[in-house]
Amino acid sequence: MPNMSPKKNEMAVQDPKKRSQNFDEVALGYTLEQALDEADRCLHCKHKPCVSGCPVAIDIPEFIAKIKEQDLEGAYQIINRSSSLPAVCGRVCPQENQCESKCVLGIKGQSVAIGRLERFVADYAREHGLDNVDNEKAAPNGKKVAIVGSGPSGLTAAGDLAKMNFAV
Numbered sequence: 001m002p003n004m005s006p007k008k009n010e011m012a013v014q015d016p017k018k019r020s021q022n023f024d025e026v027a028l029g030y031t032l033e034q035a036l037d038e039a040d041r042c043l044h045c046k047h048k049p050c051v052s053g054c055p056v057a058i059d060i061p062e063f064i065a066k067i068k069e070q071d072l073e074g075a076y077q078i079i080n081r082s083s084s085l086p087a088v089c090g091r092v093c094p095q096e097n098q099c100e101s102k103c104v105l106g107i108k109g110q111s112v113a114i115g116r117l118e119r120f121v122a123d124y125a126r127e128h129g130l131d132n133v134d135n136e137k138a139a140p141n142g143k144k145v146a147i148v149g150s151g152p153s154g155l156t157a158a159g160d161l162a163k164m165n166f167a168v
Contacts, residue, residue, distance in 0.1 A: 030116055030117070042112050050112075053102035059078055059082070063078040076125040079121060
């Protein structure tokens, strides 16, 4: 049965006294149970309004459906088709103004925590070595490219160009 809660699942954070003594992330991410419960909130809308709010057009309902099935590798593969940096985007992308702002649940409550779910899947992939697939080095094409900027767009451009055998 779907989770009809009007509120997102809260994400645990470090205690302020501990975090003042380290450089670890403040937000600790979802557990599997929290991710499954949050994924159950998704209505899987026919017209996928959340996808229209995503700058890289991730098939959000599809990756959330994979989470519900506990196919986290499948969820990662869906995200990875559109995004080279799911762990970064799951943390810093302004989802509340993009995909989450289009979520139908946001009309009467809080939207599905799409960014938190993306972060969960990316962290799972990293912890289980799924993010190291396709690391075979192809023959260079003889062309060099310089990328100015090391933000998400610069890193994505560098990664995509490297996949096309450019020396970046």
